[in-house]
Amino acid sequence: MYMQTGRIIRLLGGFYTVESEGKIFETRARGNFRKKDVKPLVGDFVDFENDYILSVHERKNSLIRPSVANIDQVVVVMSSVEPDFNHNLLDRFLVLLEHRRVNTKIYLSKTDLAELDLSTYQEIGYEVFMSPESLMSNLKDKVTVFMGQTGVGKSTLLNKIAPRLNLATDEISLTLGRGKHTTRHVELYAVAGGLIADTPGFSSLDYEVDTIPELNRCFVDIYEVSADCKFRECTHSHEPECAVKVAVEAGKISQTRFDSFLQLSSEINKTREVYKKNAKKTS
Numbered sequence: 001m002y003m004q005t006g007r008i009i010r011l012l013g014g015f016y017t018v019e020s021e022g023k024i025f026e027t028r029a030r031g032n033f034r035k036k037d038v039k040p041l042v043g044d045f046v047d048f049e050n051d052y053i054l055s056v057h058e059r060k061n062s063l064i065r066p067s068v069a070n071i072d073q074v075v076v077v078m079s080s081v082e083p084d085f086n087h088n089l090l091d092r093f094l095v096l097l098e099h100r101r102v103n104t105k106i107y108l109s110k111t112d113l114a115e116l117d118l119s120t121y122q123e124i125g126y127e128v129f130m131s132p133e134s135l136m137s138n139l140k141d142k143v144t145v146f147m148g149q150t151g152v153g154k155s156t157l158l159n160k161i162a163p164r165l166n167l168a169t170d171e172i173s174l175t176l177g178r179g180k181h182t183t184r185h186v187e188l189y190a191v192a193g194g195l196i197a198d199t200p201g202f203s204s205l206d207y208e209v210d211t212i213p214e215l216n217r218c219f220v221d222i223y224e225v226s227a228d229c230k231f232r233e234c235t236h237s238h239e240p241e242c243a244v245k246v247a248v249e250a251g252k253i254s255q256t257r258f259d260s261f262l263q264l265s266s267e268i269n270k271t272r273e274v275y276k277k278n279a280k281k282t283s
Contacts, residue, residue, distance in 0.1 A: 076149035
């Protein structure tokens with residue numbers, strides 16, 4: 001077999017399924033990848049020969065969880081109810097994806113059970129969808145990752161978009177208030193002229209940002225206004241002549257977004273304090 005180039009569309013049990021020129025190949029990664037500290041990801045373009053991956057092409061982006069590379073867009077699925085809509089959780093998703101520089105859209109599920117106004121996010125620049133039909137035309141010629149809290153209905157949504165997938169779904173646990181984990185691996189599926197991935201749900205989210213300036217950049221609405229703050233690295237908490245606080249008071253930045261920013265800022269500062277204390281103990 002001669003060397004070929006293809007895209008990894010599935011990883012399961014140590015085997016990488018690669019699509020190349022319309023054909024499917026089951027491959028494994030060479031042992032030297034471990035020495036180089038390189039792990040092929042679903043979505044990677046790779047060179048392979050004799051059922052072994054030889055090299056991974058440079059990525060334009062990637063996510064850690066889910067482990068997917070070369071993404072065109074992410075659809076964050078949020079539920080109106082069961083679990084209840086959470087502004088702070090959505091903002092954490094958006095911070096993570098801004099940090100990773102991935103185009104993001106928002107899908108609101110279970111709108112038949114409750115109505116929510118997400119115009120704040122639309123005004124910032126995020127597209128909001130509330131039906132599978134409205135989302136379909138945005139999938140063509142793109143690699144789209146669906147992600148969200150456990151139980152929000154990612155698999156249910158994908159089953160509506162592509163019934164042939166027949167992805168497993170579970171009802172929300174009434175005792176825990178969250179869904180069971182039903183998605184076991186990451187896989188790219190050919191749907192609506194593009195590739196989509198359903199990813200494992202989770203109840204907590206690491207937004208990966210560990211500095212206030214980077215957090216400021218990832219809140220796109222706050223970042224735009226912060227250029228007018230008196231201090232270049234204004235934290236928008238205690239500094240005088242803070243343009244962001246003025247914008248919040250004037251209703252130009254939503255209070256919920258600002259509250260999320262302050263909470264994440266506090267978490268970053270606490271993490272720094274713990275790190276400093278541990279550094280002193282070991283020195």
